[in-house]
Amino acid sequence: MTSIDLSRHLRHGDTVMWGQSHAEPRTLIRNLVEQRSEFGRIRIFVGIGLSGQLLPEHADHFDFIGYGAGGTTRALANAGVLDILPVHYSRLPHLIRSGALRIDVLLLQVSPPDVQGLYSLGMAREYLVEALANARVVIGEVHPDAPWTFGGPYLTRDDFGLLIDSDSPQPSDKPMSLSxxxxxxxxxxxxxxxxxxxxxxxxxxxxxxxxxxxxxxxxxxxxxxxxxxxxxxxxxxxxxxxxxxxxxxxxxxxxxxxxxxxxxxxxxxxxxxxxxxxxxxxxxxxxxxxxxxxxxxxxxxxxxxxxxxxxxxxxxxxxxxxxxxxxxxxxxxxxxxxxxxxxxxxxxxxxxxxxxxxxxxxxxxxxxxxxxxxxxxxxxxxxxxxxxxxxxxxxxxxxxxxxxxxxxxxxxxxx
Incomplete structure (x- = not known):
């Protein structure tokens, strides 16, 4: 399993963001959790959780903030450690751009590069686009199964402060059961x-x-x-x-x-x-x-x-x-x-x-x-x-x- 030293990229008081649901960069999240005592105290902005890697006990070094309590993020809300930002989705880019919601470090799951060496954001754009333009540092996780998707922006290796290969499988299919x-x-x-x-x-x-x-x-x-x-x-x-x-x-x-x-x-x-x-x-x-x-x-x-x-x-x-x-x-x-x-x-x-x-x-x-x-x-x-x-x-x-x-x-x- 990949072990990466994130300490030179994160600072005490930083706010960290990543993609939600199937766009979660699981290898980076795992390393962040394992090394959390080394960063001082940092804030994590979460969306709909899928991997369940963030647990209530991680509030020992993380402050959790999110726009809602979807998926595995609900466990954080139930434990009383998730602070809710009640906001219309359309306002999130403005909050990031204005600095009202400051994003210091962005963790991205990206696709393998195309023939021109361009990385796609793969499974998600959403509020990540504005965070990409405003974060101090961008750390990428290249997943071999992430699709190369259109819509931009596209990244080169120079756009990343750190770029790693993922060692985490994509979540398996779970057919929806309809009542x-x-x-x-x-x-x-x-x-x-x-x-x-x-x-x-x-x-x-x-x-x-x-x-x-x-x-x-x-x-x-x-x-x-x-x-x-x-x-x-x-x-x-x-x-x-x-x-x-x-x-x-x-x-x-x-x-x-x-x-x-x-x-x-x-x-x-x-x-x-x-x-x-x-x-x-x-x-x-x-x-x-x-x-x-x-x-x-x-x-x-x-x-x-x-x-x-x-x-x-x-x-x-x-x-x-x-x-x-x-x-x-x-x-x-x-x-x-x-x-x-x-x-x-x-x-x-x-x-x-x-x-x-x-x-x-x-x-x-x-x-x-x-x-x-x-x-x-x-x-x-x-x-x-x-x-x-x-x-x-x-x-x-x-x-x-x-x-x-x-x-x-x-x-x-x-x-």
Missing amino acids: PIDEAIGRHVASLVDDGATLQTGIGAIPDAALAQLRDRRDLGIHTGSIGDGLVALHDEGVITNSRKSINAGLSVAGVLMGGAAVRRFAHLNPALELRGTEYTHAPEILAQIRQLVALNSAVEVDLTGQINSESAGGRYVGAVGGIIDFLRAAGFSEGGVPIVALPSTAGARSRIVPRLTSPVSVARAESCVIVTEYGIADLRGLTLNQRIPRMISIAHPDHREAIEREFHVSRLSL
């Missing part, structure tokens, strides 16, 4: 997607269930934060052509790849795919140009007036503000667009359609989304507050509807 509830929600969501639509999807079972129902559509396009197995399958079947996109026609645009070997094979040297930075994928001025934008996102809970919580459950931080408003607002303004929030009607014995939110309002009711559960669709666009209440109750679990309505009216001081 009957996921499939029912997916069917409802699919009914809202017309031929020629441009899709943005979040991650998880519900987006995959919806995508599986779109095999009979034609000429769909992609402009999204992440691309995974579900979108790649639609590419392979000819459903996604990007031919009708109002911008980037012929191209799938995303920020990060989240998937196994099939996703990497699809992405490698594919000129029909561009990975771009968050300043492009989530930018209001870019999204405003997309017609028929269908944005599919999830939530922890939604109240009867359409307020959405995508962050906390039971007093624990489990999600993020993320890009939900960036895409829902854009889809709401898009000609022919549909802003969708989909979620199961219950979590265990608890209803996720609630009289009042139990945690912060991540999305205000003024955004007027289309809410979907396994029991149907509540299109809140153009509805008054009083009109929304019966629509939302109709998509709650039948066992909870009466109690939800009763509690709402008993506690109702004002809408």
Whole structure:
């Protein structure tokens, strides 16, 4: 296993960042953890965790900060050692550029170089693009299985303060298991997607269930934060052509790849795919140009007036503000667009359609989304507050509807 001395590149008080999910530079992370007592105290900015290499006990020398608590990062949040930066995804590049979120050291997983000696950022661009332009030092980990992807920027060996070969395998494929509830929600969501639509999807079972129902559509396009197995399958079947996109026609645009070997094979040297930075994928001025934008996102809970919580459950931080408003607002303004929030009607014995939110309002009711559960669709666009209440109750679990309505009216001081 590769052992690298990172001490000459890191200083006490530094903030370190790396790619999330499948873009994690696992060899570098392992060495950082093993050598953490040598750096003094440093801060780690984390995204969606996949490898689980960061543990709560590493808070002995690390301060953890993140925009959310996705994947294995949730263990840090549950242990109370993750400090949340509640920010719209579209704002992250500005925070890095302005120095409000200072990034001193950037760890990158990169692809092997092409014939011109250029390294691709491989599985992710996202906020890494801005960090690359502002970090004091960039340390690269060349992974033989990382795809060479288009979208830039591309790096030469001279751009790295240190460049190593990875000794860590890429994560193995884990097929998504869809429940009957996921499939029912997916069917409802699919009914809202017309031929020629441009899709943005979040991650998880519900987006995959919806995508599986779109095999009979034609000429769909992609402009999204992440691309995974579900979108790649639609590419392979000819459903996604990007031919009708109002911008980037012929191209799938995303920020990060989240998937196994099939996703990497699809992405490698594919000129029909561009990975771009968050300043492009989530930018209001870019999204405003997309017609028929269908944005599919999830939530922890939604109240009867359409307020959405995508962050906390039971007093624990489990999600993020993320890009939900960036895409829902854009889809709401898009000609022919549909802003969708989909979620199961219950979590265990608890209803996720609630009289009042139990945690912060991540999305205000003024955004007027289309809410979907396994029991149907509540299109809140153009509805008054009083009109929304019966629509939302109709998509709650039948066992909870009466109690939800009763509690709402008993506690109702004002809408």
